[in-house]
Structure formats: C-alpha cells, structure tokens
Amino acid sequence: MTRQPASPAPPDRTVTPDVPPSGNAPRPWQLAAAALSITPLLRYAVARHAVPPGTDRRAGCDACGAPISLHRPWPALGPTARCGGCGARVGAPPAIVELTVLAAVAALLLARPPAVEVVVAAWWLAFAVPLLFIDLAVHRLPDRLTVPAAAGVWLLLGLAALTGAGAAPWLRAIGAGLGMALFFAATTLLLGTRGFGIGDAKLALSAGALLGWYGWSLPVLGLLLALTLSGLVALALLISGRASWSSHLPFGPYLVLGTLGALLLVW
The missing domain is CATH 1.20.120 (Four Helix Bundle (Hemerythrin (Met), subunit A))
Known part of the structure; x- marks a missing residue:
C-alpha cells in the first residue's frame, strides 16, 4: 500500500496586505493651504480695526488714502502688507499673520483633537x-x-x-x-x-x-x-528699559x- 504524502500544514496566521489609507482624509498641505486662503480676511480685520480708541474703522491707507476693502484686497491685504498706491505698510507686519496661521494649523495637526x-x-x-x-x-x-x-x-x-x-x-x-x-x-x-x-x-x-x-x-x-x-x-x-512700571501692556x-x-x- 502506497502512503500518500502529508499535505503541508496551514500557516499559523494569515498575512493580509497593507491597506492604503483612505484618500478622503485631507492631507496636511491641503489643510495648510485652506488656512492660508483665509489670511487676507484676517489681515483685513487687522487693518480695519487696528485704530485708536474712539475711531470707528480704517477705510483706507493712512499715507495716501487708497481704499482698503474686500473689493480691492491686493496688495494691501496680501503677505507683503503694502498699499497698492504708495507702498506704505498697512495692518500687521509682512508674513506674520500667515506664519501665525501655519503655526496654529501645525499645532492642531500634532495634537489631533x-x-x-x-x-x-x-x-x-x-x-x-x-x-x-x-x-x-x-x-x-x-x-x-x-x-x-x-x-x-x-x-x-x-x-x-x-x-x-x-x-x-x-x-x-x-x-x-x-x-x-x-x-x-x-x-x-x-x-x-x-x-x-x-x-x-x-x-x-x-x-x-x-x-x-x-x-x-x-x-x-x-x-x-x-x-x-x-x-x-x-x-x-x-x-531692557523698553517699559516702565507705569506702562500698560x-x-x-x-x-x-x-x-x-x-x-x-x-x-
């Protein structure tokens, strides 16, 4: 009587191929781009409201009077923060709003709430x-x-x-x-x-x-x-001598x- 060879033993566990992550989740660069897209609005808020107490809102460049509005956002509301008429700075310093927004996005991505x-x-x-x-x-x-x-x-x-x-x-x-x-x-x-x-x-x-x-x-x-x-x-x-005890911060x-x-x- 001829003995049949034993069939190979099944593997201890089944190895499944790695499943690629879903492509629906936004990537970090997409979130950063979305956040940067609203920075002109944030700059607009700074330019309009960074006025002395008792003043309503800023309507134009302090140097030449060029209008500041959502209808004419560039270049005053861009990263360079310069008036399109005279080149004077308008609002927050150049690039600082954009860098702050990117830092906030990075913190959210790292924390993952x-x-x-x-x-x-x-x-x-x-x-x-x-x-x-x-x-x-x-x-x-x-x-x-x-x-x-x-x-x-x-x-x-x-x-x-x-x-x-x-x-x-x-x-x-x-x-x-x-x-x-x-x-x-x-x-x-x-x-x-x-x-x-x-x-x-x-x-x-x-x-x-x-x-x-x-x-x-x-x-x-x-x-x-x-x-x-x-x-x-x-x-x-x-x-450093840049403030005194009576200074208001x-x-x-x-x-x-x-x-x-x-x-x-x-x-």
Whole structure:
C-alpha cells in the first residue's frame, strides 16, 4: 500500500496586505493651504480695526488714502502688507499673520483633537489671531470680533452637546466663560486703568468656554499660563528699559497664547 504524502500544514496566521489609507482624509498641505486662503480676511480685520480708541474703522491707507476693502484686497491685504498706491505698510507686519496661521494649523495637526473640537478651535482662532495683532498695535479688542467669537464658540459647543457630549460640559463651558469674564471685569471696576480691560473680559467669554469644556481646572491653568507669560515679558521689558512700571501692556495676546497652551495639554 502506497502512503500518500502529508499535505503541508496551514500557516499559523494569515498575512493580509497593507491597506492604503483612505484618500478622503485631507492631507496636511491641503489643510495648510485652506488656512492660508483665509489670511487676507484676517489681515483685513487687522487693518480695519487696528485704530485708536474712539475711531470707528480704517477705510483706507493712512499715507495716501487708497481704499482698503474686500473689493480691492491686493496688495494691501496680501503677505507683503503694502498699499497698492504708495507702498506704505498697512495692518500687521509682512508674513506674520500667515506664519501665525501655519503655526496654529501645525499645532492642531500634532495634537489631533476630535473633529468637533477642531471646528470650535478653528472658529475661535479665526477671530483670536486678528485680535492678537490688533491688541498689540493699539491696545484694544473690538466688539466686532470678540462678540462673534464668543457667540460661535457657545453655539458650536452647544451643538456638540446635543450630538452626544451631553449638557454637563456645555453648561460648565458657559459657566467658565462667564466666570473668567467676570474676573477681568471686576479688576477693571476695582482697579481702573491698572486692571484688565473690558475687551479682555469679552475675549474671556470665548476663551473660558473653550477651556471649561474640558473641566473646571483648565480655565485656571490657561489663566495662570497667560499671567505667567505676560509677567515674564513685562519683566524683560523693564530690564531692557523698553517699559516702565507705569506702562500698560496688552493682555489679549497672552490670553490667546495661554488658552492655546492649556488646550494643547489636554488634546
């Protein structure tokens, strides 16, 4: 009797070929390009609102009066930030808005927060970036930017609550925004010009809500980061002789940076 050869043993496991990632997800360069496409609007906001207190909005170049509008955006609202008529600088310094937007996109890509939170952060940054440069230039945070920033953050977080997160984080976010705003407003009422401004309180409505979504401790952390950063900068300016004890420094940029720093810690 002839013995049949034994059939080969099946492999221990099946090896499947690697599946390429879906091509539907946007690539980093696509996100960066999309963000850069809105930088003329951010520059427009800076150019229009970076005016002294008591002035409504800038309508044209300060040097030659050439109109600044969405109908005639270039080159004044481009990266060079130069008036098309006389070549004078208009708004934020050249390329700085674009570099700030790219840095924010890079932070979001590295942190990879949930999609809903990316949308909320993107909305807030669309207003926070121009507010940062406006406050640095003229020490003011206009209502035309702080109010829609807060309204959009509250609304988008409310939609996130309705679609699964629940009411508790949304109510906590609203409470944190109101609490932080009241803190800034109270210093203004009690200390006058030595305290924070009402514009800072209005910016805190959105910044506090963003942080409060993740818990009560994060608004405190964001505020501490902002205060620490502003204190270090003030100390450096005092030592270098570029500021005195009576100088008033804008706090909006530090509130923006402190908020982003705290968010990156939880993302």
